[in-house]
Amino acid sequence: MTTGIWAARVRHMLWRGLCTLAGGVRIGGHVPPGPKVLVANHTSHADTAALLAALPPSCRPRFVAAQDYWFDRAWRRAVVTTLVGALPVARAGSGYEALRDAARPVLGDGGSVVIYPEGTRGAPGTPVGEFRSGALRLAADLDVPLVPVGISGTGRVLPKHGRLRPEGVVLRFGDPLPAAQCRDTSPEVVRSAVQALRDDSEAVPWRDSRTFTWLERRSDAQLMGAGFLWGAAEALSWPIMAEVYVVAVGAAQPGRAGRVATSVAAGSVVGVVGHALLARRGVHLPAPLTRPRMHRQARADLRRSGPAGIWRQMFNGVPVKVYASAAGELGTPLVPFALHTAGARPTRMAMAATVVLLAGRWAHPLMRRRYPEFLILGSAVFAEGLHQVIRRWR
Incomplete structure (x- = not known):
């Protein structure tokens, strides 16, 4: 009930409305149809809200989330499952195999998987952190394209350990990397693509009415x-x-x-x-x-x-x-x-x-x-x- 197209539509409308109230989201680039892996920079919990607002419901996005943190308590599990569509993945042990097993049914059903390859939130205004290779391996193994996404402005909307402030956010979707090229592409190439798509100078402020x-x-x-x-x-x-x-x-x-x-x-x-x-x-x-x-x-x-x-x-x-x-x-x-x-x-x-x-x-x-x-x-x-x-x- 929390993974179908209707759930995706409800989440999209909810977060699009909330993001509009919080300052608005500008979207650049094109989101290809069909199953895909999306990788984005990560500076704030607001990144997920912005992506849910920007991605069309037909993408049916699921967000990779640490099982030991987001799913350790019932209330937290209910929130991220219902409002976000989180995909639990274990960080301990065979991390990539757990990611692949969790993502396979989502991508096989035509959905999308969103990954933050930095693994943690970075500081606003600093370069995108080092990317891990799991997203590239996943796209290659499950034969789906990888789409880089640059997110700007969320670090000001909801800073780490800070309070919510109304500001504008910009998302740019880059050219998809075909699955056949993912195995031979280094994480640094993808990181550079995301860095090029992110431009905090254009995130805020919006023009006054x-x-x-x-x-x-x-x-x-x-x-x-x-x-x-x-x-x-x-x-x-x-x-x-x-x-x-x-x-x-x-x-x-x-x-x-x-x-x-x-x-x-x-x-x-x-x-x-x-x-x-x-x-x-x-x-x-x-x-x-x-x-x-x-x-x-x-x-x-x-x-x-x-x-x-x-x-x-x-x-x-x-x-x-x-x-x-x-x-x-x-x-x-x-x-x-x-x-x-x-x-x-x-x-x-x-x-x-x-x-x-x-x-x-x-x-x-x-x-x-x-x-x-x-x-x-x-x-x-x-x-x-x-x-x-x-x-x-x-």
């Missing part, structure tokens, strides 16, 4: 001015919550998230107070995407708690403009209401900015390249969340 570049060039005054207007507009009538601006801008510019959140909060406070004043004078502004129950809840909170009722808006999903309108209609004391609003709104914006700052430590390099996709996905998530809130308050 135009949307990200445009936003990065905006001055603090421009971003904060727009934030102030957004916060005020949402408090008056605009249906898109003010936190959306904080998240949208802060995700791409985490260093400016605090200043942006402050400007949005200031605009929101001004807008709430202005809305309450208008409502006192009988001016009722449009309140799109709100429900009668929301208005009843806001009036009930302000009757029960007075000006402090605005704090209940923080988590109940009722737009702040509804509380502003209710405060004006009920004649809630304006100064205390303004003071409580000046506490509640910045608190909400600070919470949004904190989330952005924490996530931004990891996601900022990804945002540089994938900012438009983030905006599209974020818009879809927000639209669904808004739909659920409106349904709740029907």
